[in-house]
Amino acid sequence: MALAIRNSTFNDDLKCSLLEEGILDKCQGCSLKCICDSIDQVAQNYIDKTTDVINNFNFE
Template sequence: MIKNEIKIKSEEGEVFDKKQIALAIRNSTFDDDLRCSLLDDGILDKCQGCNLRYICDGIDQVVDSYVDKTTEVVNNFDFE
């Protein structure tokens, strides 16, 4: 059974599934994108002053780090 939910229920209550969060971040490096609905919906016009900015910046760093760690140059070509 495959669950595609970010929140799962446990005996302790509802918890966030790290696997789903990690997959969302990883998938954003392929054909998807990470965006802020606060900006998209016009709730905020810029990130400055948003109390989520630190987390968003951290997510961006995780994405960059993931791409750096999983991208391997297998050959270089010189077209002269």
């Protein structure tokens, strides 16, 4: 799960493999729904905490 969140921050998409593989046809009743409902905020928190400008370079 952590790897999926990290990859999603590099312009990849978070996807539900259960829906993609046809294991589930809808999210209702899935025990992971509570995680899916808040995953965008988790990914944004990761971006905010790991994206810091340390130094600027000028090559002129």
